Amino acid sequence: MTQAADGLNNPRPGLSFEFFPPRQPEGEKLFWNTLETLIPYRPDFVSITCGAGGSRQAGSGELVRQVHERTGLHTVAHLTCVGASRPDLTEMLNFYQDCGISTILALRGDPPRGESADVFERGAFRYAEPFVAYIREYFPGFRLGVAAYPECHPETRDQERDELHFRRKVEAGADFAVTQFFFENDVYFRFVASCREKGVHVPIYPGIMPVTDYKQIKRLSELCGSELPGWLTARYEGIRDDPERMLATGVELGVAQCRDLLRRGAPGLHFFTLNQSRAVPRILQQLLGEIRPDLA
Numbered sequence: 001m002t003q004a005a006d007g008l009n010n011p012r013p014g015l016s017f018e019f020f021p022p023r024q025p026e027g028e029k030l031f032w033n034t035l036e037t038l039i040p041y042r043p044d045f046v047s048i049t050c051g052a053g054g055s056r057q058a059g060s061g062e063l064v065r066q067v068h069e070r071t072g073l074h075t076v077a078h079l080t081c082v083g084a085s086r087p088d089l090t091e092m093l094n095f096y097q098d099c100g101i102s103t104i105l106a107l108r109g110d111p112p113r114g115e116s117a118d119v120f121e122r123g124a125f126r127y128a129e130p131f132v133a134y135i136r137e138y139f140p141g142f143r144l145g146v147a148a149y150p151e152c153h154p155e156t157r158d159q160e161r162d163e164l165h166f167r168r169k170v171e172a173g174a175d176f177a178v179t180q181f182f183f184e185n186d187v188y189f190r191f192v193a194s195c196r197e198k199g200v201h202v203p204i205y206p207g208i209m210p211v212t213d214y215k216q217i218k219r220l221s222e223l224c225g226s227e228l229p230g231w232l233t234a235r236y237e238g239i240r241d242d243p244e245r246m247l248a249t250g251v252e253l254g255v256a257q258c259r260d261l262l263r264r265g266a267p268g269l270h271f272f273t274l275n276q277s278r279a280v281p282r283i284l285q286q287l288l289g290e291i292r293p294d295l296a
């Protein structure tokens with residue numbers, strides 16, 4: 001597949017939306033409604049997250065297949081290898097290949113809740129890097145994405161070392177990267193510049209998390225190692241129990257962040273939708289001229 005054929009590396013900014021597989025029937029309706037709401041913005045791809053590695057990911061796999069078949073969108077399957085055997089991972093990769101999925105976001109993942117760290121030893125791959133190399137060797141037709149951490153992955157806690165691991169993961173065969181969410185754009189641009197100095201030249205798409213529920217994002221930030229800057233926290237003082245005002249603030253800050261990213265040369269925007277349809281379309285509506293001028 002050529003790079004242009006899957007919508008990545010186009011001259012116009014990239015646009016993508018990330019979803020997670022709903023766990024409850026009500027969540028399914030929300031998932032499909034949100035997807036429908038976002039399709040008119042012509043994403044280059046939508047991606048579906050997955051849980052811990054291997055055949056237990058059947059739920060994600062089925063959803064990826066359905067999204068791909070029903071919408072015709074370029075659908076990217078996240079695939080984690082933590083704790084999974086080669087046969088399990090090979091089965092998933094064969095499944096995606098047979099469904100016509102062309103792109104995998106290859107991840108290590110985290111131990112499932114309640115499992116200790118020795119789950120890493122049970123799996124075929126300890127880190128994403130050898131998993132990427134494996135897919136590259138045995139499934140050369142897939143386009144591969146990997147995760148990137150502008151504020152350092154919480155396990156390593158050493159920016160320089162984490163960037164070297166990232167470089168090795170890209171060298172193993174990644175075509176693009178998507179970052180963890182962040183709120184200070186300087187952090188993203190410093191990370192990209194440092195990666196370029198280290199010889200990493202694949203596109204690094206910034207991950208955008210609109211803050212429409214402050215407490216939820218604070219919890220997620222602590223888990224992911226993304227810093228919530230003081231100025232952002234201050235904007236939510238006094239409105240943390242008011243969903244409408246948080247939505248308005250999240251949209252305003254989201255527009256400002258995305259506009260600045262695009263103006264300073266980010267290759268596109270990858271939105272963590274959390275399956276919610278309220279913030280992202282409002283943000284995009286204000287950015288149409290920049291990101292989808294044909295729709296403006």
Ligand SMILES: Cc1cc2nc3c(=O)[nH]c(=O)nc-3n(C[C@H](O)[C@H](O)[C@H](O)COP(=O)(O)OP(=O)(O)OC[C@H]3O[C@@H](n4cnc5c(N)ncnc54)[C@H](O)[C@@H]3O)c2cc1C
Pocket residue numbers: 048049050051052078079080106107108109110126127128129147148153154155156157161162165166169178179180181207
């Ligand atoms: C855009 C995006 C999407 C995501 N989607 C999902 C998802 O769908 N499902 C899910 O469960 N999780 C997802 N995650 C979270 C991710 O699985 C976790 O952050 C996980 O802890 C690391 O996965 P990784 O692929 O980045 O791992 P790796 O790249 O393997 O890195 C993990 C840690 O190991 C370190 N490391 C790497 N190589 C070495 C080495 N040789 N020696 C020592 N240390 C090393 C790294 O510095 C890092 O600290 C996503 C993250 C992002 C940014």
